[in-house]
Amino acid sequence: NEVQRYKVEPYVMAADVYSVPPYVGRGGWSWYTGSAGWMYQAGLEWILGIQRQGTTLYLKPTIPEEWPEYTVNYRYGQTTYEIKVENPNRKQSGGSYLELDGDELEKVAEGVPLVNDGRRHRIRFVL
Numbered sequence: 001n002e003v004q005r006y007k008v009e010p011y012v013m014a015a016d017v018y019s020v021p022p023y024v025g026r027g028g029w030s031w032y033t034g035s036a037g038w039m040y041q042a043g044l045e046w047i048l049g050i051q052r053q054g055t056t057l058y059l060k061p062t063i064p065e066e067w068p069e070y071t072v073n074y075r076y077g078q079t080t081y082e083i084k085v086e087n088p089n090r091k092q093s094g095g096s097y098l099e100l101d102g103d104e105l106e107k108v109a110e111g112v113p114l115v116n117d118g119r120r121h122r123i124r125f126v127l
Helices: 002-006 035-047
Strands: 050-053 056-059 069-076 079-086 097-100 120-126
Touching: 035 050, 050 069, 056 079, 056 120
Parallel strands: 079 120
Antiparallel strands: 050 056, 069 079, 097 120
């Protein structure tokens, strides 16, 4: 069966899966790879669109139009940002509205200024 053929831990991202007989389908280099970190970065930054540059958090999601919304808890030092991304118009990217702790931020492209004040902050972003 496929599990016996794969042979590596199911909770670890393998660096490769062999395609040459007799090892077709077998995983390799499961604990010696940076691929899990790259996958995390791809998911967080380039799909969910949460990109930090210095002390600014930018929201640039590129998601399937079928996703109505998603939430992420983002830690910055001792501070937690509860991020809610809403997609009422079923768009794949862009941004029409940005809010921090109930106050609208007028320039969506300028991102959210991050502070390490140990509190919980709420970010609302609408595609």
